[in-house]
Amino acid sequence: MTRQFPLAGLLRLRHLREDQAAGSLALANENLRTSRARTDGVSDALVATDLDPSGSASLHAVAAARASARSMLADLQSLELELRSEQDRAQDRYRAARAETVGLEKLEERHRDTEAAAVIGAEQLVLDELATTGAGRRSGEARP
Template sequence: MARQFPLAGLLRLRQLREDEAAGSLAAANERLRTSRDRVGVVSDALVSTDISPAGSASLYAVAAARAAARSALADLHALESQLTLEQGHAQDRYRAARAATVGLEKLEGRHQDAEATALLGAEQRVLDELASTGWARSAAKDRT
């Protein structure tokens, strides 16, 4: 019977950490995508504004609205920069977790290969023993 991989608990823990890091990376990617979508919407709104003010009050209102939109756009760019940094950190954490898991997965594969080789060797020894016992019986029968 094959032995269980001695580091199975550690491997499972590392896989859980990798899954957690992958989830964090996915969430960071989603926040970054959402932020970029918002930047696109505000940029499009600024570009497509075609208002012809009729008086000075309307002109001041349009100027204030555009200034507010530019300020919001600057805030969104700053947020996007922060989210890009967070996404980079999440990517680094995922890569580190994956690297730690891969090493143990390779060890587990070698362990499974060694166990399979040992099992096949044991089966072969049993078959050899049966064959030699059968041959000895057959030879003894032929002598009598």
């Protein structure tokens, strides 16, 4: 019978932390993608507006709309920078959690290999014992 990996509880905890970090990274990536799409949309709308104002009132309205759009674009770009740094932090947390998990996974694998070798060794001893006692019986020797 093999022994359970002594650090199995810690490994489960590390897997949970890694999963949480992966979820945070996925959310940060999605937020960044959404922000980029919004920024691109406002930028495209700002570039695509080709108005030919006919009077001073419409000229002021176009200027105000463009100024508002530029301000919104600047805010979105600022938000995108913040989201990018949040995504970088989430990526770092995920890498750290993964590195901690990998170390324990290697220890668990080594433990499984050691336990498997012990089981095979014990089975081999039984087979050797059966072979030697069986050979002794066939040759007519008495069992001790």
